[in-house]
Amino acid sequence: MAAEHGGVRERESLGAELEGLDALDAPRVEPEPWLARAWRAAAPKLVAGSLALAAWQLVAWSGWRPDYVLPGPLRVVTQLAAMLATAAFWSAVATTLGRVAAGFAAATAIGTAIGVAVSRSATARRAFGSFLTGLQSMPSIAWFPFAILVFGLSEAAILFVVVLGAAPSIANGLLTGIDHIPPLLLRAGRVLGARGFASVWHVVLPAALPGYVGGLKQGWAFAWRSLMAGELLVIIANRPSIGTQLHFARELSDAPRLIATMLVVLAIGVVVDELLFGLLEQRIRRRRGLIDAGAA
């Protein structure tokens, strides 16, 4: 018998052979230390930032506008440093960040619920799909007159517009993510017994995560923009915010203060985008093997 079917492997040698092949196929790769990774990510940005500063300095030196209208970087940075040392500044930042956090959280909850609901039915999709895209492309500043009419000069007016600015992007991002799920994964889920809520929670949402995070990122950008517009338009007494700082700096023609505050607005936007969403996206792509490690 054994001679007739010569070459049949023993179980043990089969295991050894498999393990040999596997070790060749899937070598363990040591991850780069985080400090080196952080530096590799930060260095090009520092270069780009320096170039922008240099260009600004050149324009200031050229005398295109007088110094009290367009101060150079040095005067602005000095002003910024002085501002950072005041409690009033930090209380304004806290107000603004609190508003954007509340607005973004509400927009995430609403946008996600709408996205999941709309994705479940083709009819809902046809009914609300283009409506959502329309809302998304509507400039949020156009909502303010209406918001002020309805809610008065209040926090509610600001929150309303921030949510309207961000939620459609989040819903659309989720829908895009769901549209791009390979049907095979959904079938694999069904074969394994995924039904109803379990299917949404364990298969659909994780599979749609890359698109969803893209939507969150865009939603954040819209929320931040809407909030800045809102804080310039809806000025509430005794509630200093970054927007009111901008407003008063312009009223007082205090150019260094105006530009310093703008730098703060830019910095917050970049930090949240890069550190929160950038790292989240990176992590998702690395885990799913969407980054080509060998690429030049």
Next chain:
Amino acid sequence: MAQALERENAQPAIRIRAISQTYHDGRSTLQALDRVSLDVAEGEFVCLLGASGCGKSTLLNLIAGLYHVTSGTLDVGGRRVALMFQEPALFPWLTVAENVEMGMRFRGVARQERQATARELLRLVHLDAFGDRRPHELSGGMRQRVALARALSQQADVLLMDEPFGALDAMTRDILHDELEAIWSRTGLTVLFVTHNVREAVRLGDRVVLLSSRPGRVVADVPIGIPRPRNVEAPAVSQLAASITDRLRQEVRRHGR
């Protein structure tokens, strides 16, 4: 012989009677299956062989309950059915071990037990050292073994396999044949294995069922008497494979005219 008789008398694990399936694709109509009847006995390993367009995958999807039967009857006697696809279809956001746990999660198995079972199954497919890896870090053959472990985690009575080793290199495929055969003989699973590779069918099956193309129809049912374990290069396997290939060629030629 006595065993064979016993099998015939017992209720088959899969009982298919005169199933026809037609697709309507806009203007055109395609008949994928034409009155296919097939019995697969409990614990039997049946290979379903056919050229392209014979509706092999359609049949598996019907048995797995992914498609609705429109004509004919299908009965698995309440058995649990697992399906393995041509591609691994692993969830890329989960580790290898979490992928294997997924089916148990849907069945409400407790975490501890889930993890223990997943470890055991990964050992069975010789991947216990890779439980914490992500699917993309593995080779195609390894991923397909994870998919096998995931299918086994369903503790199904019937395992449907849709050309699971089609995309693998010959050496890996060879090893996986041995592995699948060993698992099958240990667990007493009923396996319905779809392939277009004749040697693979003869290497693995108790029976090879030949389907015609467009529409799919059972044209031959060949019992494989070669004792196990078999080697894909053994002369007996080659001879039988050659004669079945001839039959398959006739089927394909019929469509050339």
